[in-house]
Amino acid sequence: MAVPRQSEAQEYIEKQRIMELFDNITAQLVFHRPDNPKTFMIDYVEKLKESRTTQLDFPCLFDESNIESVFGMLDPTKKGFITSEQYKESTQTLGCDNVDPSPAGSDMDMITQDTFRREVKTGLKKASATFEQV
Incomplete structure (x- = not known):
């Protein structure tokens, strides 16, 4: 497997919105301060996955x-x-x-x-x- 060039990697990160994902996870962690951050992050990503399918109830700090x-x-x-x-x-x-x-x-x-x-x-x-x- 070939190693992606920096521009390809940057394009992938932007297209997949990786930085936004990390920013949102970090904000959720700081806001909720769960006792088990790893489990919390897994649950958060599962909620995102579900909301992507249903187009409903995206996890958000603001209600x-x-x-x-x-x-x-x-x-x-x-x-x-x-x-x-x-x-x-x-x-x-x-x-x-x-x-x-x-x-x-x-x-x-x-x-x-x-x-x-x-x-x-x-x-x-x-x-x-x-x-x-x-």
Whole structure:
């Protein structure tokens, strides 16, 4: 078997999203601090494998209540919307790189809670998938 060149190895790592996988596993370990990290990592990879098949329930540090809390912090006066700039900054902070940069309401600079929730959930799903998106 031939040894892959560095560029081939880098291409493989990027295509298979290996670094994202390691980043997600590390974040999960630090967040949960399990007594048995090896078993935890195996379980995490199994959950990823299952979610890849079902396209549901990707392991993620943020759940619906966390997303609602973030929106609440951005909308302390309960107007029901945030600005496009708040949307952009918060989705980047949450690690949602694949969200719609101009979702519904951005033309009026009023991103609703429903739009924010939907976009963040989609972005987190993509970020947590850590496998090649087909």
